[in-house]
Amino acid sequence: MAKENVLNVYSEIGRLKKVLLHRPGKEIENLTPDLMDRLLFDDIPYLEVARQEHDAFADILRNNGVEVVYLEDLAAEAIADDKIKNQFVDEFIKEASIQSEKKRELVKEYLLSFSTNREMVDKMMEGIRKEEIKDYKKTSLADMIESDYPFIVDPMPNLYFTRDPFATIGGGVSLNHMRTVTRNRETLFAKYIFNYHPEYKDANVPLWYDRTEDTAIEGGDELILSDKVIAIGVSERTDGASVEKLAKKIFEKDEKFEVVLAFDIPKKRAFMHLDTVFTMVDYDKFTIHPEIEGPLTVYSIRKGENPKDVIIEKETMELKNILEKYLEIDNVTLIRCGGGNMIDAGREQWNDGSNTLAIAPGEVVVYSRNHVTNKLLEEHGIKLHIMPSSELSRGRGGPRCMSMPLVRENLR
Numbered sequence: 001m002a003k004e005n006v007l008n009v010y011s012e013i014g015r016l017k018k019v020l021l022h023r024p025g026k027e028i029e030n031l032t033p034d035l036m037d038r039l040l041f042d043d044i045p046y047l048e049v050a051r052q053e054h055d056a057f058a059d060i061l062r063n064n065g066v067e068v069v070y071l072e073d074l075a076a077e078a079i080a081d082d083k084i085k086n087q088f089v090d091e092f093i094k095e096a097s098i099q100s101e102k103k104r105e106l107v108k109e110y111l112l113s114f115s116t117n118r119e120m121v122d123k124m125m126e127g128i129r130k131e132e133i134k135d136y137k138k139t140s141l142a143d144m145i146e147s148d149y150p151f152i153v154d155p156m157p158n159l160y161f162t163r164d165p166f167a168t169i170g171g172g173v174s175l176n177h178m179r180t181v182t183r184n185r186e187t188l189f190a191k192y193i194f195n196y197h198p199e200y201k202d203a204n205v206p207l208w209y210d211r212t213e214d215t216a217i218e219g220g221d222e223l224i225l226s227d228k229v230i231a232i233g234v235s236e237r238t239d240g241a242s243v244e245k246l247a248k249k250i251f252e253k254d255e256k257f258e259v260v261l262a263f264d265i266p267k268k269r270a271f272m273h274l275d276t277v278f279t280m281v282d283y284d285k286f287t288i289h290p291e292i293e294g295p296l297t298v299y300s301i302r303k304g305e306n307p308k309d310v311i312i313e314k315e316t317m318e319l320k321n322i323l324e325k326y327l328e329i330d331n332v333t334l335i336r337c338g339g340g341n342m343i344d345a346g347r348e349q350w351n352d353g354s355n356t357l358a359i360a361p362g363e364v365v366v367y368s369r370n371h372v373t374n375k376l377l378e379e380h381g382i383k384l385h386i387m388p389s390s391e392l393s394r395g396r397g398g399p400r401c402m403s404m405p406l407v408r409e410n411l412r
C-alpha cells in the first residue's frame with residue numbers, strides 16, 4: 001500500500017510543513033583556491049560562521065512550524081542494512097574517480113571503519129585527503145608518480161544547496177542528472193533515501209526524472225507555480241530535452257499538473273538557475289532579476305492525445321504577461337531585485353536577493369545582506385524572516401537553494 005503524502009508539493013508558497021536541509025560540514029574546509037572553480041564556489045566560507053547562519057535558518061523554519069530533516073541523517077538511516085550499505089559504498093567509490101583498484105579497496109576499508117553510518121556519510125561528504133589513508137602511495141605506479149593533488153576523494157561543498165540534486169514535484173521526485181560531475185555525485189544520497197529509507201521505501205514515490213539520464217536538469221530550475229503549472233528554466237544547468245522528458249513522465253501519471261513552461265533564460269552564472277532570477281513570494285507576487293522581465297521565450301508543454309505525446313507551443317512575451325496568462329491572475333506584481341537600480345540590482349542579485357524561500361503565502365525567508373530588495377518586499381506587504389548571510393552566500397545560493405520542501409500544505 002502506498003503511504004499517503006510522504007511527499008506533497010503543489011505550489012511554491014503553500015505553508016511549508018517539512019523540509020530537507022544539509023548543515024554545512026567539513027567539506028567546506030576542504031575547499032582550496034585551486035578547487036573553487038571546478039567545485040563551483042567563488043570564495044571560501046568560514047565554516048564556523050556558516051554553521052551559525054545555517055542553524056539560524058533552521059531555527060526560523062522550526063519556530064514557524066516546519067519539520068526540519070537533514071540529508072546526512074536520512075542518508076545514514078537509509079543504509080541501516082549492511083547489504084545496502086555495501087552497495088552504497090561501492091557506488092559512491094565508483095563515482096569518485098579513484099584511479100587504481102588497490103586505492104579503491106583502501107578507500108572502502110577506510111569508509112567501513114567508521115563506527116556509525118552517520119560518521120561514514122559525513123566523511124563521504126567531506127572528501128578524503130591523501131594523508132588520511134596511509135600507504136596509498138604504494139598502491140600503483142600511477143599513485144607513486146602522481147601530482148601533488150591533495151585529495152583521494154573530492155569534497156562536495158555544494159551539498160548545503162539541497163534544492164538542486166533532487167526536487168519534490170507534486171507527489172513525486174525529480175532525481176536529477178546534474179550538469180557537473182561534482183554536483184552529480186550528490187544525487188547518490190537521494191537515490192538511497194528514496195529507495196531504502198523507512199519513510200520512503202514503501203511509499204512508491206514516482207520518479208519524474210532519473211540520475212541515470214544523459215541530459216541535465218537541476219532543482220533550482222524547477223518551480224511549481226500552482227497545482228496546474230510547473231515552470232522550468234532552460235539554463236546554464238538544464239537542457240531543453242530534460243524538460244520534455246520530465247513533462248512526459250508527469251503527464252503519464254495521474255498528477256494534476258496541466259502545463260510545463262520551459263523558460264529560455266541566459267546561460268550564464270548570474271542566471272545559474274531559474275530560481276536565481278525569479279521566485280514566487282505570494283499568490284500574485286514574484287521577486288525577480290530585472291534582466292528577465294523580457295520579452296522572454298517560453299515553450300508551453302501540454303499533454304497530447306496519446307499519453308506519450310506532448311504538444312509544444314513557442315511564445316515570446318513579457319514575464320508579467322506569461323504569469324498572468326498561465327496562473328489566470330489579472331494583475332501580477334513583479335518586485336525587482338535592488339529596486340531596478342543597476343548597482344543595487346547587480347550586487348544583490350549576485351548574493352541571491354531574489355532567491356527567497358516562501359514558508360507561507362506572503363511570508364518568506366531572505367538573506368539579511370540584501371537590504372534594498374528586502375525593504376521593497378516589505379513595502380509590498382511581504383512578511384520577512386531575515387537570516388544572517390555573510391558566509392553561506394559565498395556559495396552563490398540563497399534560502400530557496402538551501403532547502404528542499406518535502407511537504408507543503410495545498411493552497412485553497
Ligand SMILES: NC(=O)NCCC[C@H](N)C(=O)O
Pocket residue numbers: 039040041158161163164183219220221272273275276395396397398400401
Ligand atoms: N538553486 C540554486 O541556485 N542553487 C545554488 C547552487 C550554487 C552552487 N555553488 C552551484 O554552482 O551549483
